[in-house]
Amino acid sequence: MLTILTLPVLNDNYIYLVHDPVSGETAVVDPAVAQPVLNVLDQKGWQLTTILNTHHHSDHVGGNLELKQKTGCTVIAPLSDQHRIPGIDRGVVDGNEITLGKHTARVISTPGHTSGHVVYHFADDNTLFCGDTLFVMGCGRLFEGTAEQMWHSLQKLKALPTSTRIYCAHEYTQANGRFALTVEPDNRQLQQRMDVINQLRANRLPTVPSTIEQELATNPFFREDSLALQETIKMANKKPAEVFAEVRRLKDNF
Numbered sequence: 219m220l221t222i223l224t225l226p227v228l229n230d231n232y233i234y235l236v237h238d239p240v241s242g243e244t245a246v247v248d249p250a251v252a253q254p255v256l257n258v259l260d261q262k263g264w265q266l267t268t269i270l271n272t273h274h275h276s277d278h279v280g281g282n283l284e285l286k287q288k289t290g291c292t293v294i295a296p297l298s299d300q301h302r303i304p305g306i307d308r309g310v311v312d313g314n315e316i317t318l319g320k321h322t323a324r325v326i327s328t329p330g331h332t333s334g335h336v337v338y339h340f341a342d343d344n345t346l347f348c349g350d351t352l353f354v355m356g357c358g359r360l361f362e363g364t365a366e367q368m369w370h371s372l373q374k375l376k377a378l379p380t381s382t383r384i385y386c387a388h389e390y391t392q393a394n395g396r397f398a399l400t401v402e403p404d405n406r407q408l409q410q411r412m413d414v415i416n417q418l419r420a421n422r423l424p425t426v427p428s429t430i431e432q433e434l435a436t437n438p439f440f441r442e443d444s445l446a447l448q449e450t451i452k453m454a455n456k457k458p459a460e461v462f463a464e465v466r467r468l469k470d471n472f
């Protein structure tokens with residue numbers, strides 16, 4: 219199995235170091251900054267071979283050039299964003315595969331937060347690195363895409379195996395959960411989950427990873443088919459994408 223280390227940086231970002239102990243290859247996902255990554259590589263004696271970027275925002279690519287200069291790693295990122303990704307070596311599109319030792323990830327295109335956003339799904343490891351498309355009990359703001367684009371992107375992730383662990387790029391969970399309770403106040407699983415989340419954060423512990431199963435039960439952006447949610451936001455009998463768009467609008471103004 220892959221070894222995954224979570225590195226909290228900046229205010230609320232997570233960088234992920236992904237290490238294959240068999241081949242010795244190591245990837246970093248969305249390095250906002252370089253030094254914390256270099257520190258852990260040094261402590262572990264790991265060699266960085268790959269950077270995986272999900273999108274072009276600076277808090278996801280800010281460490282690219284320094285890491286590439288100091289380790290000689292390869293930068294893999296969305297092809298459509300190649301003009302906005304520092305140090306890109308390989309542009310990827312939906313359906314491409316990348317390897318880390320004998321572990322393979324499929325690239326899934328998920329526009330919405332940005333026009334070129336992708337995620338990386340290591341199916342055999344039940345692991346998804348989803349950047350800013352999907353958060354624990356939330357989803358990314360629509361900076362460059364439309365609500366319908368994001369809805370279609372999230373449908374792809376909803377269809378993944380329920381045991382899939384999701385590693386998102388920000389610690390937004392408490393705020394997301396507080397909003398979720400306003401649109402599904404009687405969701406017992408959501409209430410129970412927030413108790414756990416609040417305890418984790420009280421101890422300054424990460425709320426990631428989550429799983430697709432947990433998100434299907436508690437993430438309002440996965441629950442446009444919930445009759446209770448639809449009634450709460452006065453969107454009963456509307457198309458799923460329209461329900462999603464209204465949830466996104468409400469969250470933007472929360």
